[in-house]
Amino acid sequence: MNSVREWPETERPRERLIKHGAEALSDAQLLAIVLRTGSNGKTVIDTAIELLQNFRGLRGLEEASISELKSFKGLGIAKIAQIKASFELGKRALCEKSQEQFFNSAEIVYNYFFPKLNGLKKEVFITLLLDTKLRLIREVKVSEGTLNQSLIHPREVFKDAVKESAYAVILIHNHPSGDPTPSEQDIEITKKLKKASEILEIPILDHVIIGSGKYFSMKERGVV
Structure with a gap:
């Protein structure tokens, strides 16, 4: 069962988010939604887990440079842009919240x-x-x-x-x-x-x- 599409609907990250809310998902599941697809024959969940392990969690992933992300096998420009954009949106939302x-x-x-x-x-x-x-x-x-x-x-x-x-x-x-x-x-x-x-x-x-x-x-x- 290599493709996430083959998983039971209740286990797919996107469907779980819609049904239970984003807070119910793990870091890897949330990252998998951002990445959308896996790479090198691995599911998107496996790719997300490897990314988090390689960069030692979300903090390390956020701080990683573009060149460091490029060095991760199977991570192309599109996925790197998606990761960087998602972190920046989070920062901006936090900044807006601080105004209140x-x-x-x-x-x-x-x-x-x-x-x-x-x-x-x-x-x-x-x-x-x-x-x-x-x-x-x-x-x-x-x-x-x-x-x-x-x-x-x-x-x-x-x-x-x-x-x-x-x-x-x-x-x-x-x-x-x-x-x-x-x-x-x-x-x-x-x-x-x-x-x-x-x-x-x-x-x-x-x-x-x-x-x-x-x-x-x-x-x-x-x-x-």
Whole structure:
């Protein structure tokens, strides 16, 4: 039974999605719907499972470059385009959803950004620009790489906040090690930015450090 068309209707990914909803399907089944057909004599499910194994899950598949995807035997340009497009649509939907989200706690910030930052090998520093209702105006990536005072300058952090007339900001960065405990450098940078925020009258509501399965809130710990 090599073709998915030969499977019982209740086992076919597309039919299962229509009947039970997308949340009822596994990662491999969802990916199989995106791919549509198998390759090299394998079913689309087998191809999807091999892809996920080869790239170590959805995160690795999303981060894979076009050349890396091309190296996977049986994956042509059309399928690569379908994979990239599906991930980008997911990101854009998440971004639109964030416009309705009230960022009024460190836990909300963590839950929203953990999927985006988890697994990154570099530190990324992000500023959230918020309106008076604490809804996201937009997020700004300030720097990527090891944090230091020369990169995280108040000018770069607040430039877009001033331009967008943001009511307040939340600072975020990740620790690739998974441990969100702040370094002395993290605390020094936060205190420096807090002084700048007081002059500009654009308050820093929090600085959330995102780790693996946990976070550190500088507001909750009394740093800001």
